[in-house]
Amino acid sequence: MLDANLKTQLKAYLEKLQRPIELVAAVDDGEKSAEMSALLSDIVSLSDKITLVEHRGSDVRTPSFAIRAPGQDIDLRFAGLPMGHEFTSLVLALLQVGGHPSKLGVEVIEQIKGLEGPYRFETYFSLSCQNCPDVVQALNLMAVLNPNISHVAIDGALFQDEVEQRQIMSVPTIFLNGEHFGQGRMGVEEIVARLDTGAAKREAARLSAKPAFDVLVVGGGPAGAAAAIYAARKGIRTGVAAERFGGQVLDTMAIENFISVPETEGPKLAAALEQHVREYEVDIMNLQRAEALVPATAEGGLHEVRFASGATLKAKTVVVATGARWRQMNVPGEEQYRNKGVAYCPHCDGPLFKGKRVAVIGGGNSGVEAAIDLAGIVKHVTLLEFDSKLRADEVLQRKLRSLPNVRVITSAQTTEVTGDGSRVNGLVYTDRVGGDSHRIELEGVFVQIGLLPNTEWLKGAVALSPRGEIEVDAHGRTSVPGVFAAGDATTVPYKQIVIAMGEGSKAALAAFDHLIRTSAPAQAEAQAA
Template sequence: MLDAAIKGQLKAYLEKLQRPIQLVASLDESSKSEELNNLLLDIATLSGKVSVSNLGNAAYRPSFSIAALGEAPRIEFAGIPMGHEFTSLVLALLQTGGHPPKVDAKTIEQIRAIEGKFHFEVFVSLSCHNCPDVVQAVNLLAAINPNFSATMIDGALFQNEVEQRKVMAVPSVYLNGEHFGQGRMTLEEIIAKIDTGAAERDAKALGEKDPFDVLVIGGGPAGAAAAIYSARKGIRTGVVAERFGGQVLDTVGIENFISVKATEGPKLAMALEQHVKEYDVDVMNLQKAAEVIPGNNPGDLVEVKLASGASVKSKSVILATGARWREMNVPGEQEYRGKGVAYCPHCDGPLFKGKRVAVIGGGNSGVEAAIDLAGIVAQVTLIEFDSKLRADAVLQRKLFSLPNVTVITEALTSEVVGNGEKVTALKYKSRNTDEIATVELDGIFVQIGLLPNTDFLKGTVQLTNRGEIEINARGETSVPGVFAAGDCTNVPYKQIIIAMGAGASASLGAFDYLIRTSSPC
C-alpha cells in the first residue's frame, strides 16, 4: 500500500509516539476494505506502539478509528485517508499517541475548558486542498478534549450518504447531526463558533492595544511581505487578517513562484504565516476591517474599526485586503450556493462524478476547470460571454480534444434553476438571437475572475470604477498615511510574486512616511 519512501518517513514520525495506540477497523468484503486493511497493517509494521484490530462495528465500512490503548476512540476515518488527507492521518496518529500538537498553550487551554458534547462529521474529497485543514482542526479538538469526537467521510466513497444529506460542496461540516459550516475553516474559526464568549473577550483585548507604527490589513502575500519588511525596520507592526493566507489558500498548484519549482496554496500560506511570526509582529487573526478613519492632518493616528466592534489605531496603515471570487449575480446563485453552485472544481469536482456540470468562464481558470472536470463527470458545458475563449492556445487545444465537453460562446448566463434542494438546470441567453436556452445539469462551477475586497473603503480612499484602490509607485493612496498593495489595488497583473513585491514597496513607503511625519516608536 505504502511505498518504501513513505514508509521510511512515516516510521520516523511514529518514533515520536509517547503511548501505545490501536487502529480499529470496520470492514466488509469490498476491494476498498482490503485496501484499507493493507494500509493499517503497513502502519502497524512501522512501530511497536501501533496495533490493529478488525473487530470494529462502525456504521461506515470501510472505516477505522484511532484510540489510545485502553481509551474509547474519538477520531474516525470513513474511507482511506490518502491524497491530501494522508497528512491528517499522520497527525491523528501522533496526537492520539501523545505527541504535543503545534498549537500555542493559550489555545490548548481554551480547548480543554470547553464543556458539552461535540461530534463533528466532515465530508471531504481526497483531491480537496482545503479539506485537510478542517479535518485536522476537529481531530485536534478530539485529541485534546474528551468531550469532542470527529469523523472524516470520503464523499466519493460514500455517495449514498452524500445524496441523503444533500452534500454538494466540500468540506461540509456537521456538528451533532446538524449542518455547522462549509468551506475552509481554521481551528480558531471553529473554536470561535463553539466558544461564543471568545469574540467578546478578543474585542476587549484588541481595544486595549497601544497604537502601532504600521498596521497591515490583510494576511495574504502582499500583507505578509509588508509585515515582514516593517518588522525588520524595528517598528511596532500589527496585522489584522480575516484569514491568514488570503486567496492563496484557495489556489491548488503554483508553478510560477520564482525559485520554487512547484508548491500548493495552503503550503505557501503556512510558510508565509510562519515567516511573519519569526518577527515581532502582532497578528490579529479572524478579524475583519469594517472602516478606516484617517486623521485630520498628516501624522495623526489612523483608526481602524473592526467588525467585532473593536478598534485599533496606527500611525500608518497598509491595505492588503486582496480579492474574492467574482459571482454571476443571477437569480438562484445565492440560493443554490453549496447546493450545486461551486467555485472550486478541485475541491467539489469529485462530488459530481458521472453527472453533468457547467463551467462559467472561458479564461484560463475556466478552461482548466473544464479540462479537470471532464475526467470526472459525464458531461461538461463551458459557457463564455465573449465570441471566443480567452484561455491560452495550448489549453484550448486540450479542451477541444475532449469528447465530453461542449463549448457555448456569446452566451449570457441568466438564471440558476433548482428544485428547492439542489441545482437542476442553468438558463442562458444567446447574445445573437436573444433566445433563452436551458441546460439540464447537476452542478455549476463559476470561474469568471476576481473582485477586490474594498467595499468598506468607499468614500475613504480613491477607487477605480472597478473598485480597485488607486496607488502610486510607492504604494501611496489618496489619503496620507494610508498605503495599499496587492490584488485590491490597480496594479495591472494579479500574481502572487507581484503582490509580495508590492507589499514590500508599500512597507518601505510607509516607513518613509513615518520618518518624515513623526518618530517611529
C-alpha cells in the first residue's frame, strides 16, 4: 500500500512512539477493506509498538479502524482510508495516541482537558480537501487529551449513503452529539472557543491589556506574513492579528507560479509562512476578525483596531493586509443553497458530487482549473462565462477542450440558482447575445468569479476605491498617516502571492520609515531639554 520512500519516512516518525498502540479494524470482503488492511499491515510492520486486530460483522462503519493505547481512555477512529491530504492526520494521530506530545500551547491543552462533555464528534472529509485536515487533526488531538471527547473522521466519498441521508454537500462538515456543529476549516482554538463559551471574553480582555505595538499587522496571509517579518527584523514591537493565518492561500490547491518553488500546495505554504513568522519576536493573535479602525487623532498618536471578539489593540502604525474572499454571484438561490449544492471549493467538495452534473461559473484560470478537476469526478460539467470568450491561460483551455464531458457556454449571465428547498436542482442563465433564458438541470454549482476585498470594516476610516479596494501609493501608504496596506485588499493590480509578499515587505519598510520620521522630533526635543 505504501511505497518504499513513504515507509522509510513513516518508520522514522514511529520511532517517536512512547507507548504501545493498538489498531482495531472493522473489515468485510470489499475492495476498500482490503486496501485498508494492507495500509494497516504496512504500519504495523514499521514499529514493534503497534499491533493490529481485525474483526468482522461489527455494527460500526466498515471499513474503519480505531487507534487505541492500552490503559488510556481514547476514542478516536477513521472511517475509510486516510490517504491524500489526510495521511498527515493519520501519522499525527498515531504519534499522539502513542504519547508523543503535541506542539499546542500549555494554556490551550489545559483548556481542552477541562471540558466536561460528553462531546461525540463526527467529521466528514474528502481526500482532496485541503481544509479538512485542520479539523480532523484538531478533533483527534482533543480526543487524545480528554476522555470526554470522541472523534470519528469519515470519508464522505466512501460513505455516500450517510452523506445523502444527512444532506452533506460541503466538507469538512462536523456533527456534535448527532447535531450539526459547523462547516469549513476550524482549528483547535476555534473549536475550543465554541465549546468553552467564556474563552472568547477572557481572551479579548487579555489582548486589550497588551501595550501598544510599533507595527500592528492586520491579516495573516502572504502580505501580512511578509510585513510582520520585515517589521520584526527592524527590532521593533510587532504584532499580527488574523482571523486565520494563511488567509486565502489556505483555500488554494496547486501553486505552480511561486518563483523558485516549482510546485506546492496552499496549506503547506501557509504553514511555512506562519513558521517563518514565529522565528521572530512577533506576537501572533489568531481568531481575530477586525471590525473597525479608529485612526489616531494627532500625529504621533496611537491607532486603534477593534475586533469582533471585543478586543482592542493599539499601535503607532498599522499595516492592513486583510486580503480577499471568493466573490459571490448575488443571484436568487445562491445564499439559500450555499453548502447545499452551491460551493466555492472544487477540491474540497468535488468528491461529494461523484457521478452527478455540475456547473462551474467563471472562465478565468480558477474556473477552468475547477472544470478540469471536476470532469474527472462528476458525470458532466457545464462551464458558464459571462464574457464572449474564456480568459484562462491557453494551456488550460487546451486541456479543457480535450475533455469529453465538459460543455462551455460563453456570453452567459447566471440569473438564478434553483432547488427543491433542500438542495440545488438547476440554474438559469441568460444568453447575452440573443437575450433568451435557459435552464440547466444539475446538482451542483461551483462559483469561481474572482475575489472581493475584505475591507467593509474600513469604510469611513481610509479611502477606498469604487470596488472597495484600499487606495495606496507606491509606498503602501493609505489616506491616513501611519496606516499602510498591502496585498489583495488594495488597489495594486494583479492579485498574486509573490506580489502580495513584495507589497507587504514594502509596507513594513514604509511603516518603519514613518516611525523614524515621527519619533525623531520628539527625541530631539528630549535631548535638548
